[in-house]
Amino acid sequence: MSVGTLVLISILICIVAALYSSVGHGGASGYLAVLSFFAFAPATMSSTALVLNILVAGVALHSYARAGHLSLKLSWPFILLSVPAAFVGGVLPVSDRTYFLILGGVLLIAAVRLVMNTLQPQVETGQKRVSLAVSLPIGAGIGLLSGVVGVGGGIFLSPIMILMRWADAKRASATSALFIVVNSLAGLGGRFAKGGVQAEDVLPLILAAFVGGLVGSYYGANKFSGLMLRRVLSVVLVVAAVKMVITSW
Numbered sequence: 537m538s539v540g541t542l543v544l545i546s547i548l549i550c551i552v553a554a555l556y557s558s559v560g561h562g563g564a565s566g567y568l569a570v571l572s573f574f575a576f577a578p579a580t581m582s583s584t585a586l587v588l589n590i591l592v593a594g595v596a597l598h599s600y601a602r603a604g605h606l607s608l609k610l611s612w613p614f615i616l617l618s619v620p621a622a623f624v625g626g627v628l629p630v631s632d633r634t635y636f637l638i639l640g641g642v643l644l645i646a647a648v649r650l651v652m653n654t655l656q657p658q659v660e661t662g663q664k665r666v667s668l669a670v671s672l673p674i675g676a677g678i679g680l681l682s683g684v685v686g687v688g689g690g691i692f693l694s695p696i697m698i699l700m701r702w703a704d705a706k707r708a709s710a711t712s713a714l715f716i717v718v719n720s721l722a723g724l725g726g727r728f729a730k731g732g733v734q735a736e737d738v739l740p741l742i743l744a745a746f747v748g749g750l751v752g753s754y755y756g757a758n759k760f761s762g763l764m765l766r767r768v769l770s771v772v773l774v775v776a777a778v779k780m781v782i783t784s785w
Contacts, residue, residue, distance in 0.1 A: 545574060546744035553592045553748030558756030560600055560694065560709025562593030562716040563745070564687035565646040568639060569776035578635045579727075582686025584738055586724045589688045591742060592749035593716035599753035600710035610703060611711045613671035614693060615718055618679030622719040625683020626726020636781070639685055643777035646691045650770035664701045671702075675715075683723040688716025709756065 548570045556563030564585040571581045600606055630638070674696060682689035690712030697708040 541574065542740055545570060546740045549588065549741050550744040550748035553588070553745040554752035555748075557592050557596040557599075557749040557752035560593075560596045560711075560713040560753075560756065561690045562589030562591075562596070562688045562713075562720060564589040564716075564720070565643055565691055565773065567745075568686065569643060569773055572639075572776050572779055578630075578632050578639075582635075583724070583727055584741065585686045586688075586720045586727070587738060588741060588745040589720040590717055590724070592745050592753075593688055593690070593713045593720065595746065595749035596753040596756070597710070597713035597717055599757040600706070600713055603706075603757040605706040605710040605757065606714065607703075607707060607711070610666060610707060611714050613666050613668055614675035614678075614711065614715055617672050617676035618682070618689065618715065619718050619722045621676045621679030622683035622689075622722035623726040623729075625680045625685075626723040627730050628684055628726075629730070630684055635685070638681075640777045640779075640781040642681070642685050642687065643773045647770045647773035647777065649691055649695050650773065652695070666702050670700075678715075679719050679722070682719045683726055686723060688712075688720045688723075690716040706757070 549567060552563045552566035552570060556566055567585040567588050568581055571584065576584070597606070674693075678689040678692050681687075681692075693715050694705075694708040694712040697703045697711065698705060702708075703711060
């Protein structure tokens with residue numbers, strides 16, 4: 537890889553990290569979108585995305601917790617089964633074609649989620665108690681998908697929490713950040729177990745993601761939501777998802 541290409545990828549990674557961390561997410565789906573444009577191998581894509589995810593979601597978690605938005609009582613029902621499920625997902629053997637198809641679907645869902653979030657007004661209403669009968673299987677399902685694809689799952693969890701009125705936007709973002717960190721660690725552990733971890737030229741990307749995560753999480757937790765920026769990001773995800781589907785065929 538040329539120095540110019542690595543610099544370009546690092547800049548894009550920094551932007552993605554800032555955008556996603558502003559809403560408490562690690563940005564794995566965005567990193568996968570960026571890496572897909574530069575023809576990275578699936579194993580490298582998923583491993584790199586998980587490493588960056590842990591870093592950026594960890595920074596976001598610190599910012600949201602420091603701002604007083606994190607509730608462990610709210611978070612644990614989703615994490616309990618998601619961690620072992622993410623580990624299993626990381627161990628499962630997946631062909632390149634299947635990986636690209638699943639990733640394409642994940643990116644499309646992520647894009648729709650971002651678009652809906654920008655179109656609908658965020659109305660904070662009274663919260664309902666979390667039902668274990670619902671939250672446990674939701675956590676397990678998202679965890680399994682996260683491990684297979686190489687994402688943390690926060691982009692699916694936070695809208696569900698808001699839709700079900702289990703949390704307001706800030707608390708949902710804080711829970712998602714914690715969810716992403718533990719699931720990404722489990723998914724990466726699964727890849728280590730099967731010897732499928734590949735992360736090339738990752739140090740510049742880590743530095744870029746860290747800077748972006750610091751900026752985005754600070755403003756997301758304390759200043760603004762960045763709705764217009766996420767509209768742009770949703771377009772990138774749609775383009776990447778279409779590319780993934782075409783590649784798989």
